[in-house]
Amino acid sequence: DGGITQSPKYLFRKEGQNVTLSCEQNLNHDAMYWYRQDPGQGLRLIYYSQIVNDFQKGDIAEGYSVSREKKESFPLTVTSAQKNPTAFYLCASSTDRLYGYTFGSGTRLTVV
Amino acid sequence: QKEVEQDPGPLSVPEGAIVSLNCTYSNSAFQYFMWYRQYSRKGPELLMYTYSSGNKEDGRFTAQVDKSSKYISLFIRDSQPSDSATYLCAMSTYSGNTPLVFGKGTRLSVIA
Numbered sequence: 733d734g735g736i737t738q739s740p741k742y743l744f745r746k747e748g749q750n751v752t753l754s755c756e757q758n759l760n761h762d763a764m765y766w767y768r769q770d771p772g773q774g775l776r777l778i779y780y781s782q783i784v785n786d787f788q789k790g791d792i793a794e795g796y797s798v799s800r801e802k803k804e805s806f807p808l809t810v811t812s813a814q815k816n817p818t819a820f821y822l823c824a825s826s827t828d829r830l831y832g833y834t835f836g837s838g839t840r841l842t843v844v
Numbered sequence: 845q846k847e848v849e850q851d852p853g854p855l856s857v858p859e860g861a862i863v864s865l866n867c868t869y870s871n872s873a874f875q876y877f878m879w880y881r882q883y884s885r886k887g888p889e890l891l892m893y894t895y896s897s898g899n900k901e902d903g904r905f906t907a908q909v910d911k912s913s914k915y916i917s918l919f920i921r922d923s924q925p926s927d928s929a930t931y932l933c934a935m936s937t938y939s940g941n942t943p944l945v946f947g948k949g950t951r952l953s954v955i956a
Contacts, residue, residue, distance in 0.1 A: 738887075765943060772852060774948030775888075775932070782941055790943070822887055830876045830936055833944065835887030 734759045738823050738836035744844050745810070745817065753808045753839045755823035761834070762827060764806035768792060769820040769838075778821075781806055810841065818843050847871055850933055850947030859956050863920040867933035867947045870914065874935040874945075877909050879918045882930045882949065891931075892918065923954045 736757040745751045755764065766778040777790030781800040795814025800806055806825075810817045820840050824833035850867045857863055865879075875896055880888035892907040894900045894916075900907045906919040916935075920927055933947040 772948070774850075775946045777943055780943055820885075824887075830938070832878045832880075832890045832893055832934070835880075835889065837887045838885070840885070 736823060736825050736834055736836040738821075738839050740839060741837070743839055743841045745841060747843060748812045750809055750811050751841065753810070753821055753823075753841070755806045755808065755836060756804055757806075757825045757834075758804060759825055759827070759834060760803070761825035762803070763825060764800070765824040765826075765833065766790075766796075766798065766806070766808045767822045767824065769822060775822065778808065817841055847945050848933065848935065848947045851950055852948055854951040854953060856953045856955060857923055859923060859925060859954055861923050861954070863918075863923050863927070863952060863954075865918040865920075865931050865933075865950050865952070867916050867935075868914055869916075869935060869945075871935075871937070871945075872911075872914065873937040874914075875938050876936040877907070877916050878934040878944070879905075879907055880932040880934060880946075882932060884929075888932055925954050925956045928953045 739754045763782050765780040767775040776792050779798040781787035797809045822838050823836040826833045848869045877894045879892040881891045882888040894907045897909045897911045904921045908917040930949040930951045932949040934944040
């Protein structure tokens with residue numbers, strides 16, 4: 733079945749550590765997106781990529797980094813520069829944004 | 845003024861009620877409108893998609909767009925406890941490659 737897979741489902745990070753969240757899709761979608769979701773804040777765009785080897789900052793890119801070396805994969809690294817990383821992270825992909833996104837099931841990151 | 849405004853709720857209704865969820869927007873260039881449903885701790889799933897003005901019906905769900913008022917609605921008839929979720933509106937312009945703009949979501953509880 734085609735879909736978008738995020739792993740791990742739960743992730744714990746110590747302060748000062750970098751962690752990488754995985755996002756893989758087998759939908760042959762060109763575009764991929766990373767969102768952060770906090771209670772009462774809705775979805776906030778971190779980074780997006782329209783094509784391999786190219787990506788753009790979203791509204792809250794500070795403290796995050798991404799790469800897009802393969803069409804299927806768009807990993808997100810939460811760096812130690814991100815001061816408040818505890819949140820629910822969602823990855824999405826689309827073949828044409830005009831017809832909506834397909835979302836993964838999310839990764840819940842907690843700083844301990 | 846935010847581009848998309850959505851009442852966060854929570855909205856609590858008895859089973860069988862008609863539910864009305866709404867978003868207003870400020871950008872008159874928006875032409876593509878979507879509704880997503882998100883269950884707790886899951887990724888959003890695309891529920892309804894409409895282009896420009898008018899109504900679209902799918903089972904118990906009706907999406908309505910009023911571009912003159914910059915107002916979109918999602919109606920749920922004969923609401924069920926399984927409809928309890930957060931509903932997010934999203935919209936896009938036709939031109940350019942900018943990501944979808946999301947509302948913050950309305951949390952709905954349908955009480956049996």
